[in-house]
Amino acid sequence: MSSFLSGQGEIKMDTSTEKHNFPHSKLEKEEDILEQLCIWKTQNISLDLERICQHFRMEKRDIVVCLKRMQKEGYLEKLIAGQEIQLTDYGLSVGNDCIYRHNSISQMLQFIGVNEKTADQDACRIEHIVTDESTRAICQFINYENMYYERRIRNSELTDRYEKGNYIFFNADV
Numbered sequence: 632m633s634s635f636l637s638g639q640g641e642i643k644m645d646t647s648t649e650k651h652n653f654p655h656s657k658l659e660k661e662e663d664i665l666e667q668l669c670i671w672k673t674q675n676i677s678l679d680l681e682r683i684c685q686h687f688r689m690e691k692r693d694i695v696v697c698l699k700r701m702q703k704e705g706y707l708e709k710l711i712a713g714q715e716i717q718l719t720d721y722g723l724s725v726g727n728d729c730i731y732r733h734n735s736i737s738q739m740l741q742f743i744g745v746n747e748k749t750a751d752q753d754a755c756r757i758e759h760i761v762t763d764e765s766t767r768a769i770c771q772f773i774n775y776e777n778m779y780y781e782r783r784i785r786n787s788e789l790t791d792r793y794e795k796g797n798y799i800f801f802n803a804d805v
Contacts, residue, residue, distance in 0.1 A: 659759045661697050662729050663687070665706055668718055669726030678716040732758040735770045742773070 655663070667686060668678050676682070683694050698716065701707050706722030718726070733754050740750035761769075 656759070657697070657700070659756075660687075661701050661704075661706075662726075662759055663755075664694075664697055665701060665718075665722060665726040666729045666733070668716065669723055669730060672718060672723065678718070680716070683716075729758060731770075732761065732766050735766065735773055736761065738773050739769045 664683060664687065667683070671678055671682070680691065680694060680698075683689075683698075684691050687694065695710075698707060698710055701722070702710055705719055706725060708717035708719055710716065736757050737747075737750045737754035740753055741747055745753065
């Protein structure tokens with residue numbers, strides 16, 4: 632389970648391999664952990680090893696391996712046994728960027744008709760492989776282009792939707 636912030640609060644995500652029928656890469660697991668740590672930090676929730684193990688349903692030794700790799704990447708301060716895990720400014724930035732990608736992709740999928748739960752689950756996987764260029768384009772569309780498209784359709788005479796010709800329209804109020 633991984634959770635993400637949306638306009639309505641925290642969203643729980645099922646990131647188990649059973650649901651998706653293929654395993655997560657090490658990078659995906661690390662980014663999911665980083666995202667969750669950022670969410671907890673924002674909510675002033677303690678960043679401790681036990682909480683991470685319970686949340687991700689992983690063994691302590693597997694989480695420690697991930698955390699050590701994350702420390703090498705510069706996401707975490709030096710790990711000290713028994714103390715709370717500390718995100719670096721870089722780790723907080725990267726984690727928040729992953730959350731932003733996730734939310735933008737989920738919104739895009741919902742915009743094109745995918746239900747919210749499926750969009751969130753798919754976004755959880757897509758966010759790890761999408762390029763920065765694609766992320767920027769999706770965000771641009773979500774933030775600006777879809778409003779333009781909606782205005783265009785609402786104010787359209789629909790001439791671009793029909794072949795040229797004569798049409799007869801009936802008014803139901805007759």
